[in-house]
Amino acid sequence: VFATLHTNSAPESIIRLLDMGMDPFNFSDALLGILAQRLAKRLCKDCKKSHVATQDEIKSLLSEYATELMPTETWKKDPNTAYKNLYAEWVRLFGDDKGQITLYEKVGCEKCSGTGYRGRVGLHELLIGTDPVKRAIQEHARVAELFSIALEEGMRTLKQDGIEKVLNGTTDIHQVRAVCIK
Numbered sequence: 450v451f452a453t454l455h456t457n458s459a460p461e462s463i464i465r466l467l468d469m470g471m472d473p474f475n476f477s478d479a480l481l482g483i484l485a486q487r488l489a490k491r492l493c494k495d496c497k498k499s500h501v502a503t504q505d506e507i508k509s510l511l512s513e514y515a516t517e518l519m520p521t522e523t524w525k526k527d528p529n530t531a532y533k534n535l536y537a538e539w540v541r542l543f544g545d546d547k548g549q550i551t552l553y554e555k556v557g558c559e560k561c562s563g564t565g566y567r568g569r570v571g572l573h574e575l576l577i578g579t580d581p582v583k584r585a586i587q588e589h590a591r592v593a594e595l596f597s598i599a600l601e602e603g604m605r606t607l608k609q610d611g612i613e614k615v616l617n618g619t620t621d622i623h624q625v626r627a628v629c630i631k
Contacts, residue, residue, distance in 0.1 A: 517609050
């Protein structure tokens with residue numbers, strides 16, 4: 450377990466460790482997972498303001514979320530169906546009984562000192578050491594290849610986790626963009 454390793458994503462951590470001289474075979478054999486994390490400001494529960502998301506807001510969030518998925522086979526094969534499936538999943542997870550998604554924005558009150566934020570929330574990216582990931586490490590794959598394989602294996606990126614936390618009202622997209630460096 451490493452306390453800190455400064456990289457922008459979990460797949461980049463693999464390359465950094467290999468660049469530091471770790472043997473790819475021993476490293477991949479021992480790898481269980483790599484967790485990347487960032488802290489974003491949490492919307493104040495006492496004053497955040499809700500509104501039904503507009504089509505433009507949904508399109509923007511879908512586009513940012515999907516940008517992370519572009520390297521995967523599902524998105525390369527049929528991006529239109531993939532977008533529709535993602536939107537349907539969001540409506541199922543975050544929509545109300547009418548299928549509308551609610552977004553929240555900061556306001557500011559006495560409890561949050563007028564900032565609109567109170568506390569922090571973690572954004573996480575967990576890369577699991579699956580067989581395809583381990584094989585890619587042993588074959589000295591580049592970051593982009595590791596990233597694509599990890600996504601195919603179910604990894605959710607920092608930005609995707611952040612957008613899901615926007616959709617559930619925990620933070621806003623400004624905070625997610627501020628802490629998710631690309």
